[in-house]
Amino acid sequence: MESLLAFIGGVLLVAGAAFLLLGGLGLVRMPDVFNRIQAGTKATTLGTLLSLAGIACLQPAWALKLALIGLFILFTNPLSSHVLARAAHRGGAEKSPLTGVDRLADDRRGDQA
Amino acid sequence: MTGTRDMTLLFATLFGFWVLLNGSLAGDVLLVGLIAAFLITLLFRNSLAVVSELRMTPRALIAAVGYVLFFARELVKSNLNLAGIVLSPALPLNPGIVKVRTRLKSRMGRLLLANSITLTPGTLTVDIDGEWLYIHWVTVDSADIEAATAAIVSGFEDYLEVMYG
Known part of the structure; x- marks a missing residue:
């Protein structure tokens, strides 16, 4: 039983680390700030949650604390990304030339006109 | 409050x-x-309350469970989707910022919707203006308001509407 939990914990930790690595790769490869935020947010959220779940399997006594930390990350991670993206857009951050529509910029211009 | x-x-x-x-x-x-x-x-007595604004009806609690399951599925999907894009040598992107509309009225419902959108496949909430949300989308399928709303917002909205209104 104990070794099974340790095995599951190990698998979860490796999976979490893999998603965090992909997130890091996304930060390097994505062309502009918005796409980078996208890569960063999703990968760090799932990667951290999987890592926390893995630790919970290895140290069951910490499970409740780890669950609270996970809940905290679920609420704060997207919020900080949202604030960063909003600030970047308002500050006129450069967008990748691939970018098609930008309804937010359209509406802002409409307000000024 | x-x-x-x-x-x-x-x-x-x-x-x-x-x-x-x-x-x-x-x-x-x-x-x-x-x-x-x-x-x-x-x-912080005037700030948002996740628990106390939840409608304490059996229907709302069932919707909350459904929401968590749906959200977990979308979070995993979003990561696999991102992994596919990041690992592909061609980096298949078609980014853009689209505008969608929500029928949720409550502050808590809108907060959770914006957060959920940020964690689901290829979408990131950039700004909110009343019932309008501006979403950065890694692969824009449709810039049309109706179509984008159906693709991005509707899945979560069905649960959140029962939970918070």
Whole structure:
């Protein structure tokens, strides 16, 4: 039983680390700030949650604390990304030339006109 | 929002968190926790409350469970989708910022919707203006408001509408 939990914990930790690595790769490869935020947010959220779940399997006594930390990350991670993206857009951050529509910029211009 | 019931609930939640995170029932730990929870309750009594704004009906609780399951599925999908894009040598992107509309009225419902959108496949909430949300989309399928709303918002909205209105 104990070794099974340790095995599951190990698998979860490796999976979490893999998603965090992909997130890091996304930060390097994505062309502009918005796409980078996208890569960063999703990968760090799932990667951290999987890592926390893995630790919970290895140290069951910490499970409740780890669950609270996970809940905290679920609420704060997207919020900080949202604030960063909003600030970047308002500050006129450069967008990748691939970018098609930008309804937010359209509406802002409409307000000024 | 500033009712005694809500403030008591907020205080109890904060104090509960403190005790759980400390894992100790020593007198000084509890005293610091009581003071901190009390001050935070006073300072933030007008802020959002995840628990006390939830409608406590059986339907809302079932919707909450459904929401969590749907959200977990979308979070995994979003990561696999991103992994596919990042690992592909061609980096298949078609980014853009689209505008969608929500029928949710409550502050809590809109907050959770915006957060959920950020964590689901290829979408990131950039700004909110009343019922309008501006979403950065890694692979824009349709810039049309109706179509984008159906693709991005509707899945979560069905659950959140029952939970928070």
